[in-house]
Amino acid sequence: MIMAYHTNYFSLDRETFNMKLAISILCAVALVTGVISVDRTIFKTCEQSSFCRRCRNVEPNNSSYELVPATLSTYSDSITVDLVNKNNGHIFVLKVEGIHGDVFHIAIDEKTPLKKRYCVTDALKEPIKLVAVEVVKSNSNELVVKYGQNKAVIHATPFKIDFYRSEMLFVSANARGLFKFEHYRTKANKSNDDVDNEPGAWEEDFNSFHDSKPNGPEAVAMDFTFPQAGVLFGIPEHADSFALKSTSGGDPYRLYNLDVGEFELDNGMALYGSVPVIYGHGTKGTAGVFWMNAAETWVDIYNQDLQKNVSSSGSAAHFMSESGIVDAFILLGETPQNTFKQYTDLTGVAPLPQPAALAFHQSRWNYNDEKDVLNVSKHFDIHDIPMDTMWLDIEYTEEKKYFTWDPQTFPHPLEMIRNLAASGRHLTIIIDPHIKTANNYHVHGDCTKYGYYTKNKDGHDFEGVCWPGNSSYADFFNPVVRKYFADQYLLENFNTTTNDVFIWNDMNEPSVFSGPELTMPKDNLHNTEMGTFEHRAVHNLYGFMQTKATFDGLYRRGNGKYRPFILTRSHFAGSQRYAAIWTGDNTGDWGYLQMSLKTCLTQAVSGFSFCGSDVGGFFKDPSADLFERWHQAGAFQPFFRAHANMSTKRREPWLFPEDSKLVVRDAIRKRYTYLPFWYVMFYEHERFGYPVMRPLLSHYPNDPETFAIDNQYLLADRLLVHPVAQEGATKVDVYFPRHSASGDGDLWYDIDDYTVYDSVGYVGIPVNRNKIPVFQRGGTIVPKKEHVRQASTLMKNDPYTLIVCLDRYQEANGTLYADDEQSFEYRNGKYIYVQIEFKKNVLSSKRIDPSAKFDTQVSIERVVITGLDKAPQSATLSTSSNNVALEVIKNENSYSISKATVNIAEEWKIILNY
Structure with missing residues (x-):
């Protein structure tokens, strides 16, 4: 959400100020509703700096x-x-x-x-x-x-x-x-x-600032x-x-x-x-x-x-x-x-998220009221589409005052939150850094009384304009101020929320409609731990500091038990320790879908594995084709949220034609089957520091063709994803990389039918409207859960399926990870992390950290093996206590072993018999 009329508010009389304020808000609304687009003259070029x-x-x-x-x-x-x-x-x-x-x-x-x-x-x-x-x-x-x-x-x-x-x-x-x-x-x-005599060295003007x-x-x-x-x-x-x-x-x-x-x-x-x-x-x-x-x-x-x-x-x-x-x-x-x-x-790295944060999120600016929120949640169930989190934008507040609820539209927030929780779902609400300068607002009163606001160059509380109108901005560089705002999240203070509420920090660049380049003047002052510094020295850290405070508040809100989930728009190096990010206020056009892949890929190698885009586009109304393809792409990106602004048509999946709804439903359900894979990837990201989403050059560094490819990517080293991002596409050219400029590549298996691709270079892959071109690398094992429920929280105790794709040497390996899915107890050794290997016709599971303990009844239910040179007649499950005969079923391109029921905490072997 953004932009407004730009002028220098700080030299105006009150009457003119109020007039300019009204114009600013009208222009801001015009921009976010798509009436006008970005004005390049608002933003500096290098020559103007x-x-x-x-x-x-x-x-x-x-x-x-x-x-x-x-x-x-x-x-x-x-x-x-x-x-x-x-x-x-x-x-x-x-x-x-x-x-x-x-x-x-x-x-x-x-x-x-x-x-x-x-x-x-x-x-x-x-x-x-x-x-x-x-x-x-x-x-x-x-x-x-x-x-x-x-x-x-x-x-x-x-x-x-x-x-x-x-x-x-x-x-x-x-x-x-x-x-x-x-x-x-x-x-x-x-x-x-x-330099002393150059224009702009000692003072500088831009537009009217x-x-x-x-x-x-x-x-x-x-x-x-x-x-x-x-x-x-x-x-x-x-x-x-x-x-x-x-x-x-x-x-x-x-x-x-x-x-x-x-x-x-x-x-x-x-x-x-x-x-x-x-x-x-x-x-x-x-x-x-x-x-x-x-x-x-x-x-x-x-x-x-x-x-x-x-x-x-x-x-x-x-x-x-x-x-x-x-x-x-x-x-x-x-x-x-x-x-x-x-x-x-x-x-740093992103801490392991709760699976709910890795699942599907439904958002809009704004859902109208409590009834609207619960009705949307109910219709996801009616249409058999899983969803984990409903989101509320700024309109849920009372007059844009954060840590409040509108008494007319959201009079019973706790009841609404508990109703969502009863369905296994969460609520995310927005908390921006601008504070409405209203005398009857307790946060403003405290910040004024205790000097918690950012100061202008003269040492007075800085005032700008944002969604509430006249606003001041918390000085998050001051640790005392961070502590104050963190405390606002505690349940004794924000007692109309629960631990099932996640937080969205937006507008934290900071966005100031009345400021130069729609942000804070550079000669504002911050009280940091190192002394007083101008905003110009710290600007890119402002949003970082807000999310640092938010993370502290949510962590203490749950007494350190619950893993916080925060989404932030503004970010800097290290922000990944506190929050996920998205690509901002995009548009429902094909170019923005394509750009989401490039942006998140660049973010991933720069520390931000938890990245996504507004699925469907924030501005404008996407076509049914684009809406379908964007959900398919989002299903294989780390952060998966549909979001739109207030001027767009409502776009919950069932409001599209039935055939489109079914395509979107299939994409979202596919995401849920892969949640165990996402979970192990994020655990390994925290443990080892590698990106979740990776450019091809990560694992094929000697293939120059991979260096600039940004329309496809790897998830860990196990899946290759090439979203369909062209209007009306019936084919995509997928690049299967080589290990050196003249060397061989890997085997790649289509995840839908296990067709194997044994080649290097570009291969044309036919696509219909249901097809998402995703391929599992030969030599890997990927965990899935195939019982899709209405929310990820309800899948916690469901059994796993293992997808085993063999390499040229008839081998494969992978990992599986499980814990309580909510707390930080995994950092105290309460988890299961196992290495699964297929070698010499034996599939085996071994604990990587034998000292780690986590009590669970979750089991392996099914194994799918593809790439075998010859057909096994049967299989034997061998555990420490007994041996069980298993049936092997031949499918078109794979073999499946059902009823391989064994607890994931056990060490076991499945031996193929010929």
């Missing part, structure tokens, strides 16, 4: 910075050395650290700054684990810092750092000489830099080259291809959390989240750079085939941030999976 313009205009290969090797100081786990800007004599300090897991950390800050600059700390899941480093070479030309098989070669003049793994150069910092650090200064004591810039110019920038890379990817969130495009001749990619509805496709405009991690991959290996900076950031991309006037080789990225310090982690993979794990080792 003075710091981006300055950084981008740095002449390559002419760096003014050089190392002062004589200032070297060595410590057990780091070194420091001075850097000097030859143009003005200002001195900086470079710090290089070794981090466990083949990672280097570099930081550059002023040696004697006028004031402290903001350093991001919250993105990291915990203090980094340093390792011993050794200076193996030190002279006037270079320093060499080494640990294990990794080394950093720091060149003095021109300043550059080369990072090697196993003697292979993977990343070079400042190889293009684009490093820039604008030190703090005063207007009365300007340096000799040309004025940015006071009390600290003057303070940008930092550095380029990173990836000599081995054939493709660069990462730096979400953008509605663009997975492979990053060259930005030559256009704007850089922008990282600045903004409320952009009906966003444009195939460009690098800023969207709702900013994750400043980038990867370079080629057939010789993978590396990454995590640029830990929460200020507005632009990123230029230089691809190998566009090298002009530079001495460096390889694709490169040029990070340019308005504020902060240079704070970067160099991830020396060297495989894609290792590199992704290095990033999540730093920033």
Whole structure:
């Protein structure tokens, strides 16, 4: 939900203010109802952003910075050395650290700054684990810092750092000489830099807004080259291809959390989240750079085939941030999976969700009242469509006051919630960060009384405009404020909710209809744990801080028993520890369905495995064809929610023609059969740090054809998914990858009929309206539950089916995971995690963690095996207590073994008899 008329509200008299406010709200409603679309003039280009313009205009290969090797100081786990800007004599300090897991950390800050600059700390899941480093070479030309098989070669003049793994150069910092650090200064004591006299250096205007810039110019920038890379990817969130495009001749990619509805496709405009991690991959290996900076950031991309006037080789990225310090982690993979794990080792993973969060969600802005909510829930049952969570947008509140209910439309919320729970379902409600400035609103009273609001540049409570009208914004950077808002979720405070209520944090970029670029002025002030800082230094962390507070509140609401589920729109590196994300206010057009795959794939390798899109599109009314295909695609994406705005036609599945309803029902039911697979993937994501949704290059790194593919993807290493995302399609070209440029590929089995594909390259797969092209890799075992009920919570004790797809060697393996599906007790050893293997005609199950204990009566009910070279006559189930004869039934492309009833906690074998 977004956008409004833009003007500078803060210099207006009250009468004019109220008039502009009315216009803003009318324009906001016009935008979200699809009457108008995104206005590009609201949002800056690089040329209109003075710091981006300055950084981008740095002449390559002419760096003014050089190392002062004589200032070297060595410590057990780091070194420091001075850097000097030859143009003005200002001195900086470079710090290089070794981090466990083949990672280097570099930081550059002023040696004697006028004031402290903001350093991001919250993105990291915990203090980094340093390792011993050794200076193996030190002279006037270079320093060499080494640990294990990794080394950093720091060149003095021109300043550059080369990072090697196993003697292979993977990343070079400042190889293009684009490093820039604008030190703090005063207007009365300007340096000799040309920057002091450039427009926008000391104050800046955009549209009708004025940015006071009390600290003057303070940008930092550095380029990173990836000599081995054939493709660069990462730096979400953008509605663009997975492979990053060259930005030559256009704007850089922008990282600045903004409320952009009906966003444009195939460009690098800023969207709702900013994750400043980038990867370079080629057939010789993978590396990454995590640029830990929460200020507005632009990123230029230089691809190998566009090298002009530079001495460096390889694709490169040029990070340019308005504020902060240079704070970067160099991830020396060297495989894609290792590199992704290095990033999540730093920033964290998504905690294992409840299965209800992985199931199907039904949402709308807005369901009218309690009767409407319960009627929709009932009709899912009438039409035999499973659904786990009903969602409520802002209209459930009393006058847009969060932590309240509208007394006319939702007078009995507890009864409504309990009625949903009786059907095994949950409710999700929205809580945004803007607070209605109404005297009769207890949250506003508390925030005013105790100083909990973000301040404007003059130190007064900041007021802007959002859905409630006049609004102020909580200062979530203050831990006291976070604690206050977390407390609001406790049942003694929000006593009209229960532990069955999930939370949706929206509009938290933050969205300010009356602000510059529809967000908060950069010269606003936040009270952080490190002191008072301008909003410009922390902007991209605002939504992160809200979800951190929400997670704390929900965790304490359930006394640590229940796993919270939170959906957030704004996000930064590390937000995945607290919340799932979606791709924002999209449109019911085919291009947005296609873009959802690319966006979530990029998010997945950037830490956000729990990603999805508004199925059907937030804006406009999708055709029946698009509605069907989007549900089919959503069924194989991590977060699966249908959502729409208030101007669209109601689109519950039974409101479409019967044949369309049946297609959608089949897709949703298919999702539910695979919930055990989703559950084990998310458990392994938390345990091992790998993405759930993966690009093909993750497991086929030596096949260049996979590098830029973003219309199909892998789920773990077991399923290959190619959603149908073209209108009227009767065929899709699925790419079956190879293990090397000239090598063999894997066997792939169609999940519907087990047709096997033994080839590499593109294969045309026929599709009818019911077909979702999904293939299980030969050599894998996938768990399913085939008794689909009205909600996932009711499937907890249902038996499993194992789908065994054999490779060329007649082998396969997989995993199965189970726990109580609600609590964090799995972290205390209360779970079952088993390895299932087929080898030498024996299917066996063995506990991976024998010390883990979880009492369950759930059993294996059925086994399907496909790819056998010869037909077995029978099978024998062997457990510690007995042997049972089993019948093997021949199907067209598989064999099934029914009544293989054995508890999943037991170790067992099924032996095929010939």
